[in-house]
Amino acid sequence: MITNHYLGLLMLSILWTITAMPVAPENTGNLFGTLPEKDDGRILQRSKRGWMWNQFFLLEEYTGNDNQYVGKLHSNMDRGDGNVKYILTGDGVGSLFLIDENSGDIHATKRLDREERAIYTLHAKVVDKRTNETLEPDTEFNIKIHDINDNEPKFFKEIYFASVPEMSDVGTSVIQVTATDADDQTYGNSAKLVYSILQGQPYFSVDSDNGTIRTALPNMDRETKENYQVVIQAKDMAGQMGGLSGTTTVSITLSDENDSPPRFANHTFRLTTLESAEVGAVIGRIKANDADMGRNAEMHYSIVDREGQDMFTIITDQNTQEGLIRVKKPLDFERKRTYSFKVEVTNTYLDPRFIYSPNPPFKDDAMVRITVADVDEPPVFSRNPYIIEVHEDTAAGSLVGVVSAKDPDADNNPVKYSIDRHTDLERLFNIDSVNGTITTLKALDREMSKWHNISVVATEISNPRQTTRVPVFIRVLDVNDNAPEFAMYYETFVCENVKSGQLIQTISAVDTDEPLVGHKFVFSISSSNPNFTIVDNEDNTARILTRRGGFSRREMNTYLLPVVISDNDYPIQSSTSTLTVNVCACDSRGNMQSCNTEALLSAGLSTGALVAILLCVIILLMIVVLFAALRRQQRKKEPLIISKEDVRDNVVSYNDEGGGEEDTQAFDIGTLRNPEVMEANKLRRDIIPEMLFPFRRTSPIKDNADVRDFIHGRLHENDTDPTAPPYDSLATYAYEGSGSLAESLSSLESGATEGDQEYDYLSNWGPPFKKLADMYIEKDIERET
Structure with missing residues (x-):
């Protein structure tokens, strides 16, 4: 068959070759039909050429030993x-195709495959060998590879998966x-190609033209298979003998549909529980079984009988x-001791195709015995x-109540009672262990605690763990055992210029008891009180009114008013609370100004003022x-300055690495003259003094102008810069006392100056002290004289 096919293709190629032979130059006919016209009416002219050609065909997969003629x-x-x-x-050209430059014969040198390349485009040109002049212009032609059936059909996948x-119906x-x-x-x-099922x-089944696979049997059941x-096979040559074929495998799964009802394997279940x-x-x-899968196998259980629904x-x-x-x-x-009821099981999701069937298969039932x-x-x-409930005045040992418990078992074992003492820390109650009677151990006070919460424990005697x-x-x-009293502390006053019948205070009361119908208080005072009276407002408040006018602080500045308050419960309780009323000075509008007992000047001084x-x-x-006394002590001290010539200056330099001012202790002549004064007045120079600016003593020298100028110069520097340390110090060896806050009052300074000593610091204290200062000035002048 293949040999005959190749012979047919060979004859076709020879026919094409014959049609490609050149024609006579006289043939000027147009092989391609009438020439078209241009848009402007001019007819396009085609140039004549001296040779004619057609497209060449060449068989693929040539198996001959010689070059294949094209x-x-x-x-x-x-x-x-x-x-x-x-x-x-x-x-x-040159590798696949060769041309005889003298005869124009074209041959293929290799076996060609149309599936690799189906057409080749070549260019031919005729030139004069002697002059190399182009006799025919470059012309394009094609060599088309003629197909043979050398490829089998192929599927895109070796295995297909489908569901x-x-x-499903037939033909799905x-x-x-x-x-x-x-x-x-x-x-x-x-x-x-033609498809078939192997x-x-x-x-x-499969569609032979397009390869569509369809169901061929009705009611295919997934639970069965x-x-x-x-x-599937695909065959070329329209399925004829000698055609090539290819196959593929399709794995088909039946997807689940809810076509199987749930079923109890056992229609009676027996259970036991405590x-x-x-x-x-x-x-x-x-458990019920359902041959379906996924959501189609989901089930719902329900109890049908009323008895089972109540208990389970x-x-x-x-x-x-x-x-x-x-x-x-x-339970x-x-x-x-036993319960029996019916349980029904159904599919949760029902298939609409089976809901309205005459006998719905999607439920089952079973009996359950517990x-x-x-x-x-x-x-x-x-x-x-x-x-x-118990009254608060119940005496110790009184009955409070009774609790009762029993063993629910058939044996009905006896029980004993006890109180959990963690819930009765004060031990207020007791319980009889046999009959459960609760009594008091102490008297109860509702005002201390209104409720008592205790736990009673019942225990089986035969089994203490139960x-x-x-x-x-x-x-x-509540029992009315508390008397009412003032609701608060009242600060009450009455004006001196008050009139009779004027309101000075509104009072109210409280009671820690809790009557059933609410509090009702009654207020009263002694009817013989000439100063004040009380009016009950009938709303648990009362008004205090004056019975006269003309109160005076000089006569009596405080009045004590006893008020009797009673309740209306049984038994009636009453108490007396004292209201303190102060007499005060008020303005014309009754506004309080002062309640103190200060004496007027026209009436003389009171005892308190005289004491003060x-x-x-x-x-x-x-x-x-x-x-x-302090002044006399200062006069008795021995002066250190015996002669004015003993004044020396001690200039200390701080440009060394020594002890600073501590070194000046060795040059203090005053220490040699009076050791007691030295010990009392010597300041430590290794610490910061408490006073930033120590008191300066004036020099008793008055004739040495150089020393005075030097002192005044240093004094001026210190005054202008009070924070600077004393790099230079001038020590005078004169005794001026032990350091009074008012500086010296002695005659030394008075003698060193031309004017009087200043005693203004005493004058600033007032006239009595100014007189005292003048007296001391006169005495100092007398001593100096």
């Missing part, structure tokens, strides 16, 4: 005398597979799709909590006596 070029300029030369240029819903499209053929689509049937029947392997199971505890699991609930475990049965109410073995087992339970109190606690709230009821003045006089006399 075709022949011939020009009418060739007279056969060997003067014409054919020249070939273009794709593959289709189960229970699954997937389309496509193959390609590298052969020429326009020539023959080499690339015309494996996968009778479940699937889920995966299918389908082999009666002590807490509310909400899971006591058992039941059921939910779905989303991971295992089991039904979890939980306790809804407390009691002594009350009911047996309650007995456990040893702790005692149970008759109430929880207990609220007991205990139960119950809170007992004891409310202390006497104390001031005594203090002043003591100051004068102390000052005179």
